Amino acid sequence: MPALTPTRPRRLSRRVALVALAAGVGLVVTGCGSGAAGGTPHPTPLPDPLLPDLEDERRLLAAYEATMAAFPSLVDRLAPLRTNHAAHVAALARAIGVPRGARPSSIEATMATPGPDLPIRPDTSGATGPPGTTGPPGPGPGPATGIAGTPESAVAALRQQERDAMAARTESAVRAAGPRAALLASISAGSACHEAVLGW
């Protein structure tokens, strides 16, 4: 008989989130052999369909970093959401099994961030301008364009990016299946929650 008792902690502690983040960064940097799909020995596998989602989440993470650097008054409010996005990046990288140094050219072309090295730092208090996010805004609907103006306009820009991310992850989830669909759906729902919180 279904009980109303929850089966998991209602929120991830900051410590746990940061540990997960650190683990994710390690995966990105060092690669994860066990995560490679099917253990295929071929050196040139097909691009993973999750790669655009990973790059999009990286852009969103960079947008939070840049906004927090530009507006220190927003740091307390945005830091928890930024931590969530860092966890999304780590989870997608883990699901893909991003190999060391691999950056397919098809993904390179979609990059809107200035450089490949995102400052994924566990310290969210630093508002001293993270390196790598202060370059010129990228092309297209780049998140970095949102750091101009006022704190209010910057938050509005992040809200729009969360809406876009929610829609994009939803479509990816519908196209995927199994655990990957579930992961993408959770990330989509996370963006919906962020969008709501930014409006409160």
Add this chain to the structure above:
Amino acid sequence: MVSNPDPLDALQRTLAAEHAAVWGYGMVGAVLVGQQRAAARAADTAHRDQRDLLADLVRARGARPRTAEPAYEVPFPVRSAADGELLAGQLEDRTAAAWHYLVGAADTADLRRTAVAGLTAAAVRATRWRWIVTPDNPTVPFPGQ
């Protein structure tokens, strides 16, 4: 983790979670007033709609929808508005987890889309209730997981 989850079983589980949420919101609504009571009523309506949708989806697969239990176990006494808000958040977390499971079990794109929408709606409501209790950080990184 269960491998190759059965979509019909996942639909029934999600239906059971929605039955529980409808029952739980009866308790929640009784201890809330004003704006929060209105929010609880809106959530109750949403869960009834989801329950009916899921029952239809189960029937469409030739099965009988699970019915509600006569009563449910509540994790703590619900006597105050704070109790009600806490329980509401937990009800939403519980249904979000069921919808999340359904996303992974779904065997059609339509069902996945329905499940993502159900997960998202529950996650946003959970966040709203948590925001009342812990406004500093009402979000979780992976709703439903």
